[in-house]
Amino acid sequence: MIALSGIKKSFGKNEVLSGIDLKVNRGEVVAILGPSGSGKTTLLRCINYLEKPDSGVISIGDFKLNCRQHGKKDVHALRQKSAMVFQQYNLFRHKTALENVMEGLVVVRKVSKAEARERSIALLEKVGLGAKLNAYPSELSGGQQQRVGIARALALNPEVILFDEPTSALDPELVGEVLSVIRQIAEEGITMIIVTHEMGFAQEVANHVVFMDGGVIVEEGEPKQLFRYPKEERTQQFLKRITPEAGYSI
């Protein structure tokens, strides 16, 4: 289980997160929605400590980290609990698809090369890239790169996988292939937190939806309830704007 409590983060005078509390159960898929600037990506990056929160407590599984007092080793230990899938893929450019997936296993988890290779090939086959093992990121399409990114995260077998707008940088026709991979691993019961703008996808795949605005969680709940009967006015406005009624033409 993942629990965040009282997470605060400011960039200079600009407070991006003003005290976030969030609980995620094992096997749950949580979608975080919200307008840009609402702090949702920052929150995700805090869980992986790519941003250092000013205060708050992050606990993943049995590991707990107080953001006000910790050493480098604690950060390192926290990062081992999660894996991140980035908006811009961020595959290691000088490594092939296979090497990208193997890297964490060999270097961080100290798995033998042969075993890492075997597991990585299996994962790449699972995301449909069995034929691209030796391709460099520059030789892959955006959708293929993102699927390698997902395989790289899966390889570490983390407690939670964090998705930071995984399809925002993709051509519309490539979005589907990435979403279907995420859907597939969601069904396997892997805990995931997804920041996304794909409302239909969030509604379909998530067990729990969180709506953020202005650095706070405005509303959260089951997807059906939140999408159909949002309680808060701010949520209603947001949902209305991004899912416009049919009936106008361009």
Added chain:
Amino acid sequence: MKLDVSFIWTAFVELLDAIPVTLAITAVSVLCGFLIGTAVALARQFRVPVLSQAGAAYVTFIRGTPMITHLLLIYFGMPMLLDAAAEALGFGFRSASIPMIVFAFLSFSITAGAYASEVVRSGLLAVDRGQLEAAYSIGMTGPQALLRIVLPQAFAASLPNISNMLIGMLHGSSLAFTVSVVEINAKAQIVATTNWKFFEAYLAAALIYWGLTIGIERLSALAEKRFKAYSRGGVS
């Protein structure tokens, strides 16, 4: 005066002996320079207190003074320093026992270090921040991320600059003749004065330098092909 074409060949053959000295000075200074330069560039890039300021001062002083000045400062300053230290500590060491080429190694490494630090820095700047974040996200430590992800890409990005520097130091190594190291240029001078045929001897030296430079260009093209295989490269 007439050009003695056959003497160009004679000089050329004699100069071949001096090639290893020139190459040794070039290789040692560029290699040590890169170690120094990488340390300085990392200290400056990650704003390590004290080290980054010291690094900046080192770079501005060394780049602000000619290479031959570094050589002369080391050549005259080091023995004084060493002899004084040896005397104070009671060692029987005399600086006169240091081979001349060591002064060239030392001073040119210091020179190369300042320039290399900028080469490495430009390479580091070419690596996307996302690469470091991805490395952290899979649980790598800072040193692991640096050694396995950032520096290899920075190295590949700076290959053209590295070959530039190698060529610069190859030609710069000719300054070692001022402290009586017999490299290609010094050898050319010896051959020239003993036979009273200056133009021919220096022409032979020029041909050798050019040949070595072409070799470096070829090697760097190969290295680019090897280390940049992953990249479609630049704007093309």
